[in-house]
Amino acid sequence: MPAAIFDPALCLRHWDWSETSQVVALFTRSHGVIRALAKGARRPGSPYSGGLEVLTAGEAGLILKPAADLHLLTEWDLRQPFNHLRASLPVYHAGLYIADLLSHMVIDADPHESLFDDAITALHALRAGPDSVPGVLLRLQWSALTESGYQPDFDLAAAGPSSFDPASGTLIKGSPPNTWPLRPQTVALVRALKDLPKDRPSKAPAPVVRNASRFLATYLAWLIGRPLNTAPLVYPDLPKAITSSGSTDRAAR
Numbered sequence: 091m092p093a094a095i096f097d098p099a100l101c102l103r104h105w106d107w108s109e110t111s112q113v114v115a116l117f118t119r120s121h122g123v124i125r126a127l128a129k130g131a132r133r134p135g136s137p138y139s140g141g142l143e144v145l146t147a148g149e150a151g152l153i154l155k156p157a158a159d160l161h162l163l164t165e166w167d168l169r170q171p172f173n174h175l176r177a178s179l180p181v182y183h184a185g186l187y188i189a190d191l192l193s194h195m196v197i198d199a200d201p202h203e204s205l206f207d208d209a210i211t212a213l214h215a216l217r218a219g220p221d222s223v224p225g226v227l228l229r230l231q232w233s234a235l236t237e238s239g240y241q242p243d244f245d246l247a248a249a250g251p252s253s254f255d256p257a258s259g260t261l262i263k264g265s266p267p268n269t270w271p272l273r274p275q276t277v278a279l280v281r282a283l284k285d286l287p288k289d290r291p292s293k294a295p296a297p298v299v300r301n302a303s304r305f306l307a308t309y310l311a312w313l314i315g316r317p318l319n320t321a322p323l324v325y326p327d328l329p330k331a332i333t334s335s336g337s338t339d340r341a342a343r
């Protein structure tokens with residue numbers, strides 16, 4: 091049997107496999123999303139310190155099996171339980187959305203070290219409470235879009251009213267069919283994200299941050315083909331069907 095490798099990881103999901111074992115989906119820093127069998131995880135005295143819970147981070151010991159969909163988790167050393175996520179329902183919902191987002195935007199076994207670091211930073215930033223949720227999700231959604239190759243291009247539109255064309259991923263002049271009209275403040279904030287240092291929060295007013303965050307959630311839903319299951323928890327006005335400019339206008343703006 092090959093030797094185990096060790097990698098920082100964030101637990102995104104887990105499922106019961108048997109009376110004593112679980113299957114886990116881990117977002118690892120150097121190996122991307124890994125699905126692994128944790129034998130005996132539900133048994134007292136298992137080699138998984140602190141237990142395997144969603145939205146906890148630790149050091150994962152993994153035996154990777156070439157060409158296999160399910161790998162083997164040999165060890166789990168809990169490092170960051172993120173207890174603050176469970177102290178506030180809006181913050182916990184934001185955490186669940188982050189896990190859902192990463193599960194859908196990261197291809198299995200495709201490493202994204204920068205996105206991993208940004209996700210851990212986002213979970214820590216939620217310690218500031220419910221008011222921090224829109225800004226935290228704005229930055230992490232931008233990171234997920236950038237790392238997956240879908241960063242919106244806001245450099246091409248001329249002055250005046252503009253809309254976002256999800257099919258091309260670009261900002262365009264006017265409001266052609268099947269595009270999403272955007273407020274100038276939303277455009278300005280999203281455009282600024284490209285050059286805004288990750289450790290510097292946006293100074294935009296809270297309503298503008300919320301609108302921009304909701305716009306990115308709308309675009310992500312369009313890319314995935316539907317809103318994430320957890321999206322209504324943080325974006326209750328996000329359309330259930332992302333099909334036309336009419337159905338997305340309120341959420342996108």
